[in-house]
Amino acid sequence: MRMDLLSEPVDGLDEALAAVDAFDRTLAAGLLRPQPAQAEGLFGLADAVAASPLAARVAEAADKAAAGAAGEDHFLAFAAARAALLGAAHDALTARADEATGRTRADAPAPAAPAEHAPNLLAAARSWLSDLARTGWQGLDHDVVSGSSQVVSAMLSDPGLRRPAALLDGFAAELAASCPGATLDRIPVRRWADLWTRGMLLTVPGAAPAPAVDTLTGRLLPLGTDLQEHATAAQAQVHAVFEPADGSTPRLVRASVSVPKPDTVLGAGVWQLLRPHMSLLAAAGEGRSMDLTGMPVTAEGDLIWQDERARAGEPVDPFATARVALPTADAPATAPLDRHPVLLAHPVFLEGYGAEQDAETQTVTFTLAGQRLPVDTDRLPVAGPLTPQAVAGSTACVGLLRWDAGGFFLQPLAVETTVRKKTVALHAGAWAGGTTDKTGAKAEKAATDAVAVLRERAGRLLRK
Amino acid sequence: MSDFERSSTARVIPPARPRKLAKVPFVELADGRLQGVVSSGSDIERVYVSSVAAGTYAYACSTNNNRPCGGARGGFCKHIGALITEAVLQYGAERVARYLRVDVADGEPTAQSLNFTMGQTRPSPADSKAAASVFSRFLRHLAYLELPPTTAPLPEMQWFASTRAVA
Numbered sequence: 001m002r003m004d005l006l007s008e009p010v011d012g013l014d015e016a017l018a019a020v021d022a023f024d025r026t027l028a029a030g031l032l033r034p035q036p037a038q039a040e041g042l043f044g045l046a047d048a049v050a051a052s053p054l055a056a057r058v059a060e061a062a063d064k065a066a067a068g069a070a071g072e073d074h075f076l077a078f079a080a081a082r083a084a085l086l087g088a089a090h091d092a093l094t095a096r097a098d099e100a101t102g103r104t105r106a107d108a109p110a111p112a113a114p115a116e117h118a119p120n121l122l123a124a125a126r127s128w129l130s131d132l133a134r135t136g137w138q139g140l141d142h143d144v145v146s147g148s149s150q151v152v153s154a155m156l157s158d159p160g161l162r163r164p165a166a167l168l169d170g171f172a173a174e175l176a177a178s179c180p181g182a183t184l185d186r187i188p189v190r191r192w193a194d195l196w197t198r199g200m201l202l203t204v205p206g207a208a209p210a211p212a213v214d215t216l217t218g219r220l221l222p223l224g225t226d227l228q229e230h231a232t233a234a235q236a237q238v239h240a241v242f243e244p245a246d247g248s249t250p251r252l253v254r255a256s257v258s259v260p261k262p263d264t265v266l267g268a269g270v271w272q273l274l275r276p277h278m279s280l281l282a283a284a285g286e287g288r289s290m291d292l293t294g295m296p297v298t299a300e301g302d303l304i305w306q307d308e309r310a311r312a313g314e315p316v317d318p319f320a321t322a323r324v325a326l327p328t329a330d331a332p333a334t335a336p337l338d339r340h341p342v343l344l345a346h347p348v349f350l351e352g353y354g355a356e357q358d359a360e361t362q363t364v365t366f367t368l369a370g371q372r373l374p375v376d377t378d379r380l381p382v383a384g385p386l387t388p389q390a391v392a393g394s395t396a397c398v399g400l401l402r403w404d405a406g407g408f409f410l411q412p413l414a415v416e417t418t419v420r421k422k423t424v425a426l427h428a429g430a431w432a433g434g435t436t437d438k439t440g441a442k443a444e445k446a447a448t449d450a451v452a453v454l455r456e457r458a459g460r461l462l463r464k
Numbered sequence: 465m466s467d468f469e470r471s472s473t474a475r476v477i478p479p480a481r482p483r484k485l486a487k488v489p490f491v492e493l494a495d496g497r498l499q500g501v502v503s504s505g506s507d508i509e510r511v512y513v514s515s516v517a518a519g520t521y522a523y524a525c526s527t528n529n530n531r532p533c534g535g536a537r538g539g540f541c542k543h544i545g546a547l548i549t550e551a552v553l554q555y556g557a558e559r560v561a562r563y564l565r566v567d568v569a570d571g572e573p574t575a576q577s578l579n580f581t582m583g584q585t586r587p588s589p590a591d592s593k594a595a596a597s598v599f600s601r602f603l604r605h606l607a608y609l610e611l612p613p614t615t616a617p618l619p620e621m622q623w624f625a626s627t628r629a630v631a
Contacts, residue, residue, distance in 0.1 A: 017470075021465060021470065142494075142495050142496055146495065149604075153604060156608075156611055157611070159612060159614060162614055162616070162618060163618055163619070163620050164620075166618050166620055166621060167620040167623075170623075170624050173477065174476040174477055176494055177476065177477045177493070178476065179496075186466070186468055186469070187469065188468060188469065188471070188474040188476055189465065189469040189470070190465075190469065190470045190471060190472055190474075191471060191472050191473065191474045191476070191623070194472050194623060195623060198620060198623070202620075211616065227626045228621040228622060228624050228625060228626060229479075229621075229624060229626045230477075230621075230624040231477065231479070231480065232608055233618075233621065233624070234621075235617075235618050235621040237617070254617065255615070256615060256616070256617040256618065257613060257614070257615050258613060258614055258617075258618045258621060259611070259612075259613035259614075260608045260611040261608055261609075262605050262606070262608045262609060263480050263492075263605075264480060264482075264483070264485055264490075264554070265609075266479065266480060266481075266482050267482060269482075273613070274613065277613045277615065278615060298617075302616075302617040303615075304615055304616055305615035306615070335619075337619075338619050340472075341472065342472040342473060342622050342623055343619055343622050345622070376625075377628075378475075378625075378627050378628050378629060379625050379626055379627065379628075380626075380628060381626055382626075382628055388628075404471050404472055404473055405467045405470050405471040405472075406467075406470060443482075446482060446484075447482075449484070449485075450482070450484070450485050451609070453484075453485040453486050453489055454485060454489060454606060454609055455609060457489045457503075457511075457606060458606040458607075458609060458610070460508065460509060461511070461528070461602075461603065461606065462603055462606055462607065462610075
């Protein structure tokens with residue numbers, strides 16, 4: 001990997017982010033009665049997209065909002081402008097990361113036909129998000145936050161609305177935990193503006209297109225498992241190299257499984273909820289390949305997993321996959337709505353680096369070819385054998401190259417480390433399919449008990 | 465702006481800590497209250513819906529059939545005590561104390577010192593209107609177990625990176 005490219009400035013990035021930041025600060029105070037400084041942030045956003053097809057709509061929105069008269073369509077125009085700027089940032093960062101990893105990326109396909117879904121619920125969600133924009137993060141109270149709860153409940157029971165439901169549920173929980181906004185000593189300004197923007201865009205009927213489906217037949221070689229979670233939802237994604245049966249170029253793919261959950265189901269309990277629905281979790285944990293026959297896939301390289309279209313293959317060491325197959329694999333295109341830096345997650349393999357751990361903050365940094373790359377060990381799932389200490393003592397690493405808060409960093413998925421003169425591999429998702437490890441088994445038992453109690457209570461008290 | 469302010473994945477809520485759920489299947493800091501559901505020790509069909517308000521510590525405890533708890537006259541009952549204990553396990557004493565706006569006299573707050581400090585202020589009983597909404601939030605919480613999983617990708621979850629840091 002060309003590490004030097006990762007720390008070099010990206011043209012135009014700072015300017016784009018400055019316009020985003022100025023707009024984001026207006027959301028902190030809210031747009032009910034905007035102050036002159038806020039109006040500046042709104043006009044700055046409009047200026048930044050002045051050369052785009054959004055120009056007229058965003059300029060009009062800025063005029064209205066600066067006068068404290070913004071409606072839902074104006075808020076939507078801001079969300080679109082902000083997403084366009086971060087989309088441009090995403091494209092530049094992706095190009096930079098591809099240059100550093102020497103990877104070829106497929107061109108974005110024409111957008112698929114949009115899926116129409118529950119316009120009333122989407123309108124209700126947009127109305128809540130508009131209330132938030134008026135109130136501002138500093139004006140948050142329980143009344144405005146709880147306005148989401150009926151919408152989210154209704155969305156959760158419609159599988160076609162899982163994406164906005166999972167987003168708004170996690171967002172509302174953060175806002176609720178931060179009430180009252182007036183006493184917040186710090187505000188996650190970009191994060192909440194991101195979640196707000198994403199929510200607004202998803203309320204446009206057809207914003208998230210029905211996945212354009214092709215099918216894959218061949219061999220799937222897992223690289224590692226990434227876990228994402230908030231209090232009431234979790235998603236595991238297995239990153240893998242797919243080798244087509246017809247011998248054409250291998251490609252990078254992802255397989256995802258997600259589930260809503262009660263907030264008291266944690267750690268091993270999350271794996272237990274996900275495990276039965278994707279046999280690949282166990283295969284990736286055990287270091288096995290899988291043979292796919294007609295597995296559906298989107299143009300963005302997301303497998304729509306069906307257990308009946310996969311069967312267990314031979315054991316394949318993910319580090320062998322990372323050393324041999326990963327450099328030959330093509331990367332998929334990004335869906336238009338997924339052009340945001342937070343969605344940048346490129347599988348990479350690193351070795352021959354120096355690893356250091358800060359004694360005070362415990363943060364780990366890899367140094368390769370004189371360049372430093374921060375390592376985010378906070379993301380390592382607690383129910384797994386891969387610890388920050390193991391990463392700090394590692395000699396090779398499979399991970400995801402990501403970007404946030406102004407810089408690239410590495411999220412480890414697996415490391416090789418030396419224990420008693422022998423090389424041992426530790427995987428973040430090793431316990432996804434179950435474990436015989438003593439600590440892991442104890443956590444499994446506690447999680448089983450927790451779910452059993454909840455199911456017993458639900459059986460007695462629900463639907464009466 | 466600080467890194468926290470310009471991070472898309474800033475961790476806002478520390479994850480809950482695992483605890484045994486048999487006695488108190490549900491506890492939350494929401495709607496300006498510590499609220500939850502406590503299983504009855506004698507009747508498996510019965511639960512107590514208990515709450516303590518932030519700031520005033522006004523308390524309420526009644527069964528799911530709306531009968532007042534006999535123990536919650538003139539002060540916190542054992543159900544509210546159990547609720548505080550489990551909330552401290554799940555969220556950490558600091559976060560519970562901050563949410564309820566309790567200043568314990570000396571040192572680190574504990575479940576015991578929180579209970580004691582709030583009791584010292586001789587809080588008054590709250591009206592029982594909250595009970596219905598707490599119980600419905602509990603049912604909503606249980607309903608999460610019934611929702612089906614999906615293998616369609618949720619790109620939105622990329623904003624919710626898992627974290628090892630606990631409360």
